[in-house]
Amino acid sequence: MTVHCDGRVVVVLPETTPLDAAEAIFRQHFRWIVVQLEKFRRFRDHVFLPRGRREYLARREEARDLANSLLRQLNSGGRWRYKRVAIKDLRRNWGSCSRLGNLNFNYRLIHLPIRLAEYVVAHELCHLEVFNHSSRFWSLLGSLVPDWRDRRRELRRYHP
Numbered sequence: 001m002t003v004h005c006d007g008r009v010v011v012v013l014p015e016t017t018p019l020d021a022a023e024a025i026f027r028q029h030f031r032w033i034v035v036q037l038e039k040f041r042r043f044r045d046h047v048f049l050p051r052g053r054r055e056y057l058a059r060r061e062e063a064r065d066l067a068n069s070l071l072r073q074l075n076s077g078g079r080w081r082y083k084r085v086a087i088k089d090l091r092r093n094w095g096s097c098s099r100l101g102n103l104n105f106n107y108r109l110i111h112l113p114i115r116l117a118e119y120v121v122a123h124e125l126c127h128l129e130v131f132n133h134s135s136r137f138w139s140l141l142g143s144l145v146p147d148w149r150d151r152r153r154e155l156r157r158y159h160p
Contacts (some may be wrong), residue, residue, distance in 0.1 A: 001029060035129035054109050056089040063087045063107040071103070074144055080128040094120040094160055096129035106160045116158070119151035133138040 002010045011013040011022050026033075064087045065134045071085065090096075090106040097103055103124050109117045130137040141148050 001025070001033075001034055003024075003040075005040045007037060009033055050108075050111070053089070055113070059110055060087045060107050063105065063110045066110055066117060067103075067105045067121060071117055071125065074118070074122050074125055080125055082125075082128055090160055092160060094155070095124040097124045099131065101128060103128075108160050111156060112155070116151055116155050119145055119148060119155060122148075 001012075004010070009026070011025055013022055013025070034098055052133065064085065071082075081101065082103050084103070086102065086103065086104045087107050088104050090104070093106060094109065095103065095105045105120065105124070109120060112120070122141060126137055126140045130140055138148070145151060
């Protein structure tokens with residue numbers, strides 16, 4: 001049984017299965033179907049971005065160029081030192097920062113509005129100085145991106 005985001009429910013059974021058996025399966029799983037449809041309703045205003053190895057390999061350098069450009073712009077005074085910038089096919093995060101000073105970014109940054117990509121890069125840049133989400137971190141981020149709260153809220157609509 002598959003529930004599609006457009007509301008279709010597809011039950012695939014062997015050809016020899018009588019129609020009333022299919023209806024019984026549908027009734028038996030009705031609550032589960034409703035739960036799945038509710039999940040789609042909650043995420044209807046979210047944006048799901050392209051996935052796949054081919055997409056990643058084709059767009060990785062474009063994402064690297066974007067990340068490096070934003071890093072130059074946001075770190076124009078040279079306040080932060082970082083070692084390596086990696087572009088990865090991350091499943092859950094937009095970026096990360098290691099204690100060694102390596103910055104990692106999701107290649108799907110290229111699909112975000114530029115103001116949100118800028119927020120992601122600024123967020124990781126600030127972690128080079130404050131390696132947690134304390135009030136000091138958010139204050140530092142606010143000095144780079146004054147409207148970070150709005151951008152963070154908007155970013156939640158996009159799924160990496």
